[in-house]
Amino acid sequence: xxxxxxxxxxxxxxxxxxxxxxxxxxxxxxxxxxxxxxxxxxxxxxxxxxxxxxxxxxxxxxxxxxxxxxxxxxxxxxxxxxxxxxxxxxxxxxxxxxxxxxxxxxxxxxxxxxxxxxxxxxxxxxxxxxxxxxxxxxxxxxxxxxxxxxxxxxxxxxxxxxxxxxxxxxxxxxxxxxxxxxxxxxxxxxxxxxxxxxxxxxxxxxxxxxxxxxxxxxxxxxxxxxxxxxxxxxxxxxxxxxxxxxxxxxxxxxxxxxxxxxxxxxxxxxxxxxxxxxxxxxxxxxxxxxxxxxxxxxxxxxxxxxxxxxxxxxxxxxxxxxxxxxxxxxxxxxxxxxxxxxxxxxxxxxxxx
Amino acid sequence: xxxxxxxxxxxxxxxxxxxxxxxxxxxxxxxxxxxxxxxxxxxxxxxxxxxxxxxxxxxxxxxxxxxxxxxxxxxxxxxxxxxxxxxxxxxxxxxxxxxxxxxxxxxxxxxxxxxxxxxxxxxxxxxxxxxxxxxxx
Numbered sequence: 001x002x003x004x005x006x007x008x009x010x011x012x013x014x015x016x017x018x019x020x021x022x023x024x025x026x027x028x029x030x031x032x033x034x035x036x037x038x039x040x041x042x043x044x045x046x047x048x049x050x051x052x053x054x055x056x057x058x059x060x061x062x063x064x065x066x067x068x069x070x071x072x073x074x075x076x077x078x079x080x081x082x083x084x085x086x087x088x089x090x091x092x093x094x095x096x097x098x099x100x101x102x103x104x105x106x107x108x109x110x111x112x113x114x115x116x117x118x119x120x121x122x123x124x125x126x127x128x129x130x131x132x133x134x135x136x137x138x139x140x141x142x143x144x145x146x147x148x149x150x151x152x153x154x155x156x157x158x159x160x161x162x163x164x165x166x167x168x169x170x171x172x173x174x175x176x177x178x179x180x181x182x183x184x185x186x187x188x189x190x191x192x193x194x195x196x197x198x199x200x201x202x203x204x205x206x207x208x209x210x211x212x213x214x215x216x217x218x219x220x221x222x223x224x225x226x227x228x229x230x231x232x233x234x235x236x237x238x239x240x241x242x243x244x245x246x247x248x249x250x251x252x253x254x255x256x257x258x259x260x261x262x263x264x265x266x267x268x269x270x271x272x273x274x275x276x277x278x279x280x281x282x283x284x285x286x287x288x289x290x291x292x293x294x295x296x297x298x299x300x301x302x303x304x305x306x307x308x309x310x311x312x313x314x315x316x317x318x319x320x321x322x323x324x325x326x327x328x329x330x331x332x333x334x335x336x337x338x339x340x341x342x343x344x345x346x347x348x349x350x351x352x353x
Numbered sequence: 354x355x356x357x358x359x360x361x362x363x364x365x366x367x368x369x370x371x372x373x374x375x376x377x378x379x380x381x382x383x384x385x386x387x388x389x390x391x392x393x394x395x396x397x398x399x400x401x402x403x404x405x406x407x408x409x410x411x412x413x414x415x416x417x418x419x420x421x422x423x424x425x426x427x428x429x430x431x432x433x434x435x436x437x438x439x440x441x442x443x444x445x446x447x448x449x450x451x452x453x454x455x456x457x458x459x460x461x462x463x464x465x466x467x468x469x470x471x472x473x474x475x476x477x478x479x480x481x482x483x484x485x486x487x488x489x490x
């Protein structure tokens with residue numbers, strides 16, 4: 001393990017919704033109890049699915065790890081991780097009420113700050129964005145002064161495509177604070193998770209995320225987000241990687257014929273990806289062996305795109321096999337240290353006082 | 354480089370085009386408002402005939418949502434994949450240095466001058482009182 005390795009995708013478990021009540025405004029604390037709302041779960045991460053939490057990382061009752069001490073034992077100390085970025089998956093995006101969604105987001109972010117960031121100075125976090133744009137901007141403005149929040153996070157399958165101009169106030173705020181937008185796998189379940197309708201099986205939904213990422217990325221590029229906000233970076237979390245070259249080939253090929261639709265793009269879409277988009281490596285969507293990894297890197301055409309992530313506590317590897325086989329030491333240093341540092345301005349600032 | 358008389362001016366009206374042959378090459382000649390331009394009739398991508406492509410203008414933008422349309426009819430799109438080529442230069446819009454159609458110099462000459470000059474027009478009847486498009490191939 002490289003000494004200063006940066007784990008870009010850690011998922012702090014929430015013991016129960018009651019853990020958030022302390023961080024909620026009295027109205028919400030009271031009315032949630034009154035209404036008997038004690039649980040909010042997304043179908044994206046079924047608690048009992050083996051992939052949701054690695055077996056040897058579960059608690060005695062099978063529960064997900066949900067405190068800093070466990071994170072230290074399972075990841076930070078065990079692998080001598082220099083910095084870990086917390087990306088909470090508590091599904092604040094689900095409520096249809098934007099006020100309730102925002103209340104959940106504020107409470108989750110405050111819970112992260114108080115119970116995780118305060119617990120280990122190696123930790124950083126995403127600002128979890130609610131399911132509404134004005135409220136998302138307000139949450140960024142509220143938390144941006146705390147530089148332990150290094151980015152803001154949304155899901156790859158939301159209400160409207162992420163490139164649409166409705167979203168631009170969020171990108172303006174993120175650009176101003178020099179924070180990336182993180183897009184995590186998952187849906188807020190406003191639309192079928194496949195473009196042909198509701199799938200029958202978790203297997204279909206799980207693999208459909210790569211289409212959600214492709215649609216989100218195509219939207220961000222074609223709508224001109226990176227033209228309007230040239231400083232903005234986007235980090236794809238749990239996106240997989242191997243679909244990117246073929247997706248970009250098709251996007252570039254078709255762009256040559258219909259670029260008049262999007263005349264603000266003054267270079268091929270792939271170049272915006274190279275300059276603005278980064279991807280975490282777990283779950284990796286190719287066999288983890290040297291030849292395949294070499295071919296994948298060749299197709300990506302850049303050693304600057306990938307960011308190391310364990311995706312703790314999701315189950316993608318056994319034991320301490322924290323990185324895919326077949327990556328040489330120089331490339332590992334790029335993925336685990338240099339690329340995350342280049343992506344996150346706030347990681348380069350060091351430990352806040 | 355030899356000069357070829359390929360058409361009488363009034364055979365290619367403004368906005369029009371004509372497929373001709375010179376030195377064994379298929380060449381498409383365009384009239385842009387009285388100026389003539391000649392391109393090899395072969396897309397550099399996969400060889401489709403540009404003479405069958407639609408003419409369009411150039412849409413540029415300095416900001417998402419802003420459209421600046423100019424040069425109506427001065428671009429030709431390949432009929433197969435819609436790539437845009439600048440009729441004046443043969444260069445593609447998206448990769449002007451590497452993806453371009455071969456362009457040949459074209460100009461108008463009076464018939465009176467052509468009758469005496471070193472032109473290859475053995476099969477082309479030239480009238481002294483008319484004007485002709487000359488392409489250098």
